[in-house]
Amino acid sequence: MSTETSTFKHVSSSPHLRNPLTTGGVMMNVVIGLVPVTVFGIWHFGLHAALVIIASIASAMLTEYLFDLIAKRPNTLWDGSAVVTGLLLALCLPSQCPLYVPILGSAFGILVAKCFFGGLGQNFMNPALAGRAFLLISFGKVMTDYSYDAVSSVTPLASLNSGEAVDLGKMFIGLATGHIGISILCIVIGGIWLLVTDTISWEIPVASTISFVIFLIAMSGRGFDPYYLAAQLCGGGFALGAFFMATDPVTKPMTWSGQLIFGCLYGFLSAVFRTQGSMADTTTFAIIIANLATPLIDRMPVPQPFGVGKKGSSVIPGVEALNAPKRKSMIPKSAIILMAITLVAGGGLACVNMMTADTIAENERQAALAAYETVLPDMEITSDDALTAQVEQFAETGYGDGAFGRVYINEAVVGKDSSGNAAGYAISVSSMEGYDGEIAMSVGILPDGTVTGISFTTITETAGMGMLANEDSWKAQFKDKNVEAFKLNKAGGSTTDEEIDSVSGASITSGAVVNAVNAALDFFHNYVVAG
């Protein structure tokens, strides 16, 4: 063989051409897409925001570098994913948070959610959101303190929820209170960049937005209210999540149909958390839960190879047709079984609930009546249409515009003496701000404003602490007092009628009860006597 003319050439498997796009390029595109919102955030919130961003990125990169070093793994910093994680985390932090917050958050996200699971591509949830969830749980107060310029202010969404008007234009541009990545305008610009460069595809942003809007209409109780829907879309982290976090390639499903399902799930969870939940943060947990569903979703859509369903046969003598594998469903059996169990269990619960609903309502009615009779002894309890109408006007919004915390007036009844005259009133009132949620009680009030006593119908506070409020000795502090409003005395040793000694070690419970009684008194003076 005449090998003297030829030199050895490179050999490799086909294809011999490669798309110029690399993983680093994908990450770079994401960073470029985040530039507008980052610049806006720094301009809007000032230099400290820049420090937060730098600290977060630096911490993410250092963590990954150190892990690679210690674990003797090849250095993977150049792929750019740590930069994206750090930047994304910083963008959903309050602008004035102390610098240890982004540093710890990034380190946790990179180390626990990513490195421990095998690095890029192996993490089962978005590292930035894992870091944020860690921070929310660990530093709840810092994470929800959105004050800046030394002015504490509430976020537009909080205003919206308490029924105040918000400025949609300012929310869209980002001239509001919130996390650093607040500008919806800039997020949309960045999102369009990602779509144009084919870094993300349209399915997740579109599906999540549509499903978010639909479920908000269904669950918010406001119906189709464009103003409310627009404010929900512009508020919080939904948009940043829809374009930049839910679309994180590693933790989203890979298939077209899977991404639609995933997007719908994210929109649905966001709507549920926003309308039904009490957490300040909805995006983080909505995306994390959707991330956890990704492996299942990825197996669900049945792939449709070209031509499946058409019967094929060998038509040439002597040629055996390639035996195509049986086209079996990709949904794992365990998923079907689990779903069946869930459906059966859920159905069973629903049936029990339906069968016992009347009994439960009857029991609750009896408990309420008993409470009324406790506070208005020897009187005949009757309802009054005028009073009921007064109560109903506060049914949606709660009573007192926050002056008593989140308090609802449930019912107001009249107690009649033997001759049929109104001898007292009982007001059922709930405070939502107990240590463990709702505390409901009946407050008995004589026509002259003297409190006859209180009786709890719902109280599930901490045993040995908050539950001590249910002791007669503590409740007796309200008995037979005629005051404008009660006042909580945390120190104890009260001397005046207004003052109520706090239950030792349970000032939140005590405060909620005092607020509820004050709300009842306020209602009595303004709507029962006056009305």
Next chain:
Amino acid sequence: MGIYNFRGGVHPKGYKELSADKPLKEFLPSGELVFPVSQHVGKPAIPVVKRNDLVKVGQLIARADGFISSNIHSSVSGKVKAVEPRLNNAGVMVESIVIINDNEYTLAEGVGEKTDYTKLSAKEIIDKIKDAGVVGLGGAGFPTFVKMMPQKPEEIRWIVANGAECEPGITCDDRLMQEHPEEIVEGMKIVLQLFPTAKAVIAIETNKPAAIASMKKAIAGDNRFSVLELKVKYPQGGERNLVHAVTGQYMESASLPASLGCIVDNVATLAAIYKAVALNTPLYERGLTVTGDGAAQPANYIVKFGTLASEIIPDEGGLKPGTKKVLLGGPMMGMAIPNTDIPLEKRNNALTCYLEDEVEIAQGKLTNCIRCGKCIRVCPLGLYPQMMAEAIEKNNLQRFIDVHGLDCIQCGTCNFACPAKRPLTQLFKQGKPLAMALNRINQSKKEGSK
């Protein structure tokens, strides 16, 4: 007919302009020629000449062994130097006939004589195609006469000439359609004679307007013919996509085009049919494109089989200094060869030479799979390459079969698109034979238990 498109696909850079305007030129070899006995799908042929035999152009030198096999003819006149194992383009030692060219090109008896094919019977036509050793020239090398014998000939409704030429860089089919459209049309007429009720469709990507115009001119006046324009996209020339373009029907991996009433042949194959049947000329030469940034003179040649690649692209003058990689075929499905002392045969349609090895560069940027799903979006067959690759990496062949990995045609589209630079196609090439073996074992077990 509108311009046909399919779902998926990619747009690798075409650089067909390097050789698109170079006319087909006959390349005359000077040194020895090597004819491996396996240049087709099926059983290797059996040599019928021995050392020191004198052979002429078009003379049979190895005969088909069995049904799926093919005759091999000499492309030059000269003397047989040896019948011995030689390295073929797949890097395997294959029994080969080595002939020393006497540079006279004396034709064997009967070669080039015209025959009026309209007077031939179907059997005579098929026998002529078979004897001439015509195989699919698109790259697969499947014996063509087998395709002409479907079980239900009356159901064949379409004869499709595949002129898509979607591989980047290759232009020999384009030139053939421009320079000898009548050979293709005559070839199709011969096939139409076998299937009188069928219609003839010539499918061409829209980036070859001259070829489209040329073919339209050649078919003018015959209403059995039409030209189907395809969108420029890789892999537009894939058989299953092409059958869908023509018939609107989806072809499963288990079936052949004939089950959907189609006979699909490369345009060069059809020209070879014409030469075999009407001119009594066996298949001993074909069009071949020399291209790539490493080729000193990009060109389109008519190359005689057996010619060594090193004659066409010698290190001095053929390849630019520093050429790193030489491919037999195009960049998407072609095969890299370790050196150029390799004979060209029926299946080789191009020599692509590169100064840079993109695979080498890509390997430097390899990362974990980031699950972006691009491979799924571009797969022309709707497969899930990421899951297939994961199954092979975990050595889970059953999973590979479950995600329909056996449907893969190894077109390289997913591999091209992958930003993480995963070697997807290579994994499938490794895994598919193993999975097929597993499939066979499973089936024999099933049959055994019945």
